[in-house]
Amino acid sequence: MPVSAANSQIVFDALKSCGVRIISALPETWLVHLIRLADDDPEVTLVRLAKEEEGVGISIGAHLAGVKSAMLMQNHGFLAAINGIVSGAQLYRVPLLMLISDRGTFGEHDPWQTEGGAVTESVLAALHIPIMRLDDPARVGHRIRQALTLAYSSNKPVAVLLTRDLMWEEA
Amino acid sequence: MTRLDALSAIYARLYDSAVVTIMGAVAAELQSIGHRPNFFYLQHAMGLASSVGLGIALSKPSVPVVVLDGDGSLLMNLGGLSTLARYRPKNLLHVVFDNESLLSVGGFPTATGTCTKLAEVAAAAGVPRTACAISLDEFVKEFASAQSAAELTTLVAKVDAVGPAALVTDLGLLENRFQFQRYLQSR
Numbered sequence: 369m370p371v372s373a374a375n376s377q378i379v380f381d382a383l384k385s386c387g388v389r390i391i392s393a394l395p396e397t398w399l400v401h402l403i404r405l406a407d408d409d410p411e412v413t414l415v416r417l418a419k420e421e422e423g424v425g426i427s428i429g430a431h432l433a434g435v436k437s438a439m440l441m442q443n444h445g446f447l448a449a450i451n452g453i454v455s456g457a458q459l460y461r462v463p464l465l466m467l468i469s470d471r472g473t474f475g476e477h478d479p480w481q482t483e484g485g486a487v488t489e490s491v492l493a494a495l496h497i498p499i500m501r502l503d504d505p506a507r508v509g510h511r512i513r514q515a516l517t518l519a520y521s522s523n524k525p526v527a528v529l530l531t532r533d534l535m536w537e538e539a
Numbered sequence: 540m541t542r543l544d545a546l547s548a549i550y551a552r553l554y555d556s557a558v559v560t561i562m563g564a565v566a567a568e569l570q571s572i573g574h575r576p577n578f579f580y581l582q583h584a585m586g587l588a589s590s591v592g593l594g595i596a597l598s599k600p601s602v603p604v605v606v607l608d609g610d611g612s613l614l615m616n617l618g619g620l621s622t623l624a625r626y627r628p629k630n631l632l633h634v635v636f637d638n639e640s641l642l643s644v645g646g647f648p649t650a651t652g653t654c655t656k657l658a659e660v661a662a663a664a665g666v667p668r669t670a671c672a673i674s675l676d677e678f679v680k681e682f683a684s685a686q687s688a689a690e691l692t693t694l695v696a697k698v699d700a701v702g703p704a705a706l707v708t709d710l711g712l713l714e715n716r717f718q719f720q721r722y723l724q725s726r
Contacts (some may be wrong), residue, residue, distance in 0.1 A: 390597060413597055415626065418618025425587035425619075429559075429594020432579070432720045433602075437594070456584030456591075460716045 370537040375505050376401035379467070379530070380409075382512040383438050388465070390415060390430045392423035393440035398469040398535040402440055420445035424452035428462045436516070438465040443472065443488040444481075446527070453525055454495065463519035463526075465512075470501075470529040475536075488529075498526050503533040540675040542636045542698040543568045546607075548679045552686060553577070553605060556632075557595055557723060560607040561588045563643030564702030565636060569607070571703060574710055579719040582712055586616030589623060589633055595723070596628035602726045603630050603686070610637040610651045617660065620693070624665030627691040633666075634682070635693065640700040661693035668692040 380402055383391070391406040392415040393399060406414040417423050423439040430437040441449070446468050457464045471478070472485020492499050500515045502508050512528060519526040542565065550572050558578045560566045566580035581588045592606035613620070613635050623633065639652030651657055658671035668690050672678035678696045685692035 390594070415593075415597070415622065418621050419616075421587065422590040422616065422619050422622055425584065425590025426594035426597075428587070429591040429596075430598045431594075432591075432716070433557075433595045433598035433723045434720075435598035452584050452587050456581070456587055459583055459712060460581075461713060462716075 371398055371401055372535055372537050373401045375508070375534050376405065378505050378508045379502070379512070380405040382509040384409070384412065385509065386513055386516050387436045388438045389413065389435050390426065390437035391440060392417055392426050392437065394420050394442070394445050396442040396445070396469055396471070398471070398530060399440050399442070406440075419448060421449040421452040424449055424456050424464065427464050428456055428460065431462050438467055440467050442469045444484045446488065447484060447491065450491070450495070457525050458495070461523040463523055465516050465519050465528065466525060467528045467530055469535060470531050473532065475532050492527050497524070499529060500526065501529045501531055503531045505534065508534070540673075540678060540696065540698050541701055542638065542696075543571070544675055545636070545678050545696055545698060547572055548675060549682050552682065556603040556605045557599070557719075557726070558605045558607065559588050559592045559595070561585070561609050561612045563706050565607050565609060567703045567706050567708055570708045570710060576718050576722040580710075580715055586612050586619070588612060589616060589619050592631055592633065593619075593623055593626065593628065596631040597626060599723065599726060600628065600630055602723070604628075604632070606631065606633045608633060608635045610635060610639060610649050610657060611641045613657060614649060614651075614655070620661050620664040620666065623691060623693075624661075624667075627665075627667060629689045629691065631691050632682075632685050633691070633693045635695045636698050637695050638698045638700040642700050642702050643706060646700060658693065658695040661695075666691055666693045669694070671695040671697065673697050
């Protein structure tokens with residue numbers, strides 16, 4: 369499976385160096401290494417979810433209790449979590465760091481991913497959620513830190529899109 | 540049993556806990572007894588009160604957390620029960636007021652009135668302690684025993700489908716949120 373282990377490690381290291389200690393996740397192909405890294409790290413609590421919207425609640429609780437968290441999900445998981453984002457995190461002004469694998473865009477082989485890929489950025493824009501794209505491994509650490517800084521200064525959700533160029537090594 | 544009677548009966552037992560409630564009638568009734576800085580009312584995001592409670596419980600293992608959920612809300616996030624059970628924080632007490640109705644939005648009947656038994660759903664999801672209380676005495680006894688058990692508990696309380704006349708109170712959502720965050724910082 370050509371998911372980039374090296375770039376997954378870079379993303380995980382960036383989250384840890386920003387102080388993220390709770391990571392909620394639902395598996396998807398591009399996230400397998402990231403989830404394993406979170407599971408193997410004794411300083412990080414991985415919360416495996418049944419549905420992505422739960423992760424919004426967990427991040428709200430963690431924030432109110434003073435712990436930095438991040439959410440790992442596919443863009444379809446983001447679409448499934450929207451009411452929690454709007455009427456939980458946005459209504460109550462809670463920072464959310466959402467790392468969203470950007471499936472269904474250029475280069476996508478799976479037909480079932482393509483509708484979600486076509487709407488993800490416009491839905492994020494409609495919700496006024498700032499978007500940061502991660503494509504260059506050299507800038508991952510810097511950009512994740514910037515995303516978390518904005519989430520905290522604005523007390524609002526931010527979206528970090530994990531792109532195909534970063535996560536997938538074509539054979 | 541009315542939910543207001545149930546809340547009044549356990550009110551003094553909530554002083555030392557971080558309390559997360561669902562929207563509407565539960566929030567308004569708890570406030571009518573008396574708001575405290577350790578109470579957070581999740582007035583929307585239906586279904587997520589138990590997930591917020593899990594986030595707090597995992598982040599602050601030394602702080603007892605009480606979630607005051609409802610049947611309609613829990614039915615929206617049944618998968619969350621499996622997540623609670625998987626991480627089973629010892630400091631989380633999950634109370635479900637089951638009035639078999641979506642009372643705050645017009646009283647439509649939920650499936651708990653005809654077939655679904657939430658305490659059994661919780662047990663089957665893997666929650667280690669579950670109970671279903673019909674009478675007020677039973678509820679108070681089960682609540683007290685859950686607090687001393689130091690094990691994740693889902694306690695369902697069958698309550699009458701009655702609620703307050705008004706749901707909006709004079710406590711601002713953000714005022715409540717920041718006050719509650721400061722309370723947790725002090726713990």
